[in-house]
Amino acid sequence: MASIFTRLSGFFSGYEELTDEFYEDLEETLVMGDVGFEATEEIIEELKKRVAKENIKVPDECRRLLSQIVEDRLKEKLSKDDYDFEQGKAVVLLVGVNGVGKTTTAGKLAARYKRLGKKVILAAADTFRAAATEQLNEWAVRAGVDIIRGTEGGDPGAVVYDAIHAAKARNADILICDTAGRLHNKKNLMNELKKINNIITSEYPEAVKETLVVVDAGTGQNAKEQAKEFKEVTDVNGVVLTKLDGSAKGGIVIAIESELMIPVKFVGVGEKITDLKKFDVTGYAAALTGSEELLKKEEEEKKEIASRTTTYETIDGLKEVVIGATEQEKEDAFAFFRSLRKD
Numbered sequence: 001m002a003s004i005f006t007r008l009s010g011f012f013s014g015y016e017e018l019t020d021e022f023y024e025d026l027e028e029t030l031v032m033g034d035v036g037f038e039a040t041e042e043i044i045e046e047l048k049k050r051v052a053k054e055n056i057k058v059p060d061e062c063r064r065l066l067s068q069i070v071e072d073r074l075k076e077k078l079s080k081d082d083y084d085f086e087q088g089k090a091v092v093l094l095v096g097v098n099g100v101g102k103t104t105t106a107g108k109l110a111a112r113y114k115r116l117g118k119k120v121i122l123a124a125a126d127t128f129r130a131a132a133t134e135q136l137n138e139w140a141v142r143a144g145v146d147i148i149r150g151t152e153g154g155d156p157g158a159v160v161y162d163a164i165h166a167a168k169a170r171n172a173d174i175l176i177c178d179t180a181g182r183l184h185n186k187k188n189l190m191n192e193l194k195k196i197n198n199i200i201t202s203e204y205p206e207a208v209k210e211t212l213v214v215v216d217a218g219t220g221q222n223a224k225e226q227a228k229e230f231k232e233v234t235d236v237n238g239v240v241l242t243k244l245d246g247s248a249k250g251g252i253v254i255a256i257e258s259e260l261m262i263p264v265k266f267v268g269v270g271e272k273i274t275d276l277k278k279f280d281v282t283g284y285a286a287a288l289t290g291s292e293e294l295l296k297k298e299e300e301e302k303k304e305i306a307s308r309t310t311t312y313e314t315i316d317g318l319k320e321v322v323i324g325a326t327e328q329e330k331e332d333a334f335a336f337f338r339s340l341r342k343d
């Protein structure tokens with residue numbers, strides 16, 4: 001199945017008029033792309049309103065409008081302190097079910113903060129899965145950061161406790177904890193996370209606690225359900241949406257933010273250590289609707305105008321702007337201003 005990104009980018013040019021069929025097909029495309037029924041209906045309503053208000057007649061013009069609507073919706077959910085945990089001492093707790101990409105994300109985040117000049121420590125608090133600690137250890141080596149490990153089958157709380165004390169002793173900026181994700185017993189999971197949270201609060205009160213739920217974009221609506229379940233058992237500050245690179249269902253970002261009110265903070269776009277991006281709302285909305293090309297074109301136009309624009313300092317310190325000048329004309333203008341200065 002083509003991704004929602006591809007489907008939407010080719011969608012608008014397939015219609016000549018803004019008929020009911022156009023809106024129905026658009027609705028279907030959004031729902032198929034996992035935007036979710038509720039959010040889709042709201043988006044279509046808003047689109048119709050804006051089309052009437054702006055007197056739009058051509059379907060292709062809806063592309064920019066849709067992109068804007070999606071961007072506005074997502075921006076509403078953002079807060080300026082979403083990434084505050086990156087500034088001071090922080091403990092990042094990664095939660096999520098097995099296989100979504102938690103350990104990989106822990107490694108990618110460690111590398112990201114290391115690149116930003118921070119001292120990072122990884123904690124292998126997923127003591128249940130046999131290979132998890134080994135796997136995290138490989139990421140720690142790759143990222144060039146320290147790791148605190150426990151014994152297999154041991155107490156995850158004890159690993160977090162040790163890791164906090166190591167973080168303090170080594171003056172680390174960010175402690176990233178990979179946890180076990182077992183959802184089959186909600187009560188167990190809740191108790192375990194509560195225990196870990198209590199340890200962080202009592203042992204490291206000065207650190208900002210950031211809990212990120214990791215979900216796999218490829219699982220569509222399941223990703224949203226998982227995020228919801230974790231939100232029910234612990235305080236979740238954000239979502240990491242992995243495997244967006246291979247996903248046909250990128251619309252899940254909108255469903256998660258609309259229905260759960262949790263911002264998507266990072267997206268995984270591959271298996272490499274650098275394949276983790278801060279979620280970029282504008283870029284996402286543009287890519288979703290195929291407006292990316294338009295944005296690129298505008299950017300190129302701006303650059304082109306800038307390349308034809310020169311500022312010169314005149315004799316009285318003012319700036320002269322010459323637009324559209326050829327190289328020769330710019331040289332002449334320069335010479336002219338220089339000659340003025342001589343007088």
Ligand code: GDP
Nearest residue numbers: 098099100101102103104242243268269270271
């Ligand atoms: P965990 O069980 O949640 O810790 O999941 P892992 O970190 O072990 O990842 C499970 C699989 O997903 C591994 O094969 C990863 O390479 C892969 N994976 C993780 N993130 C991404 C991503 O953003 N894109 C792609 N294509 N694969 C990913």
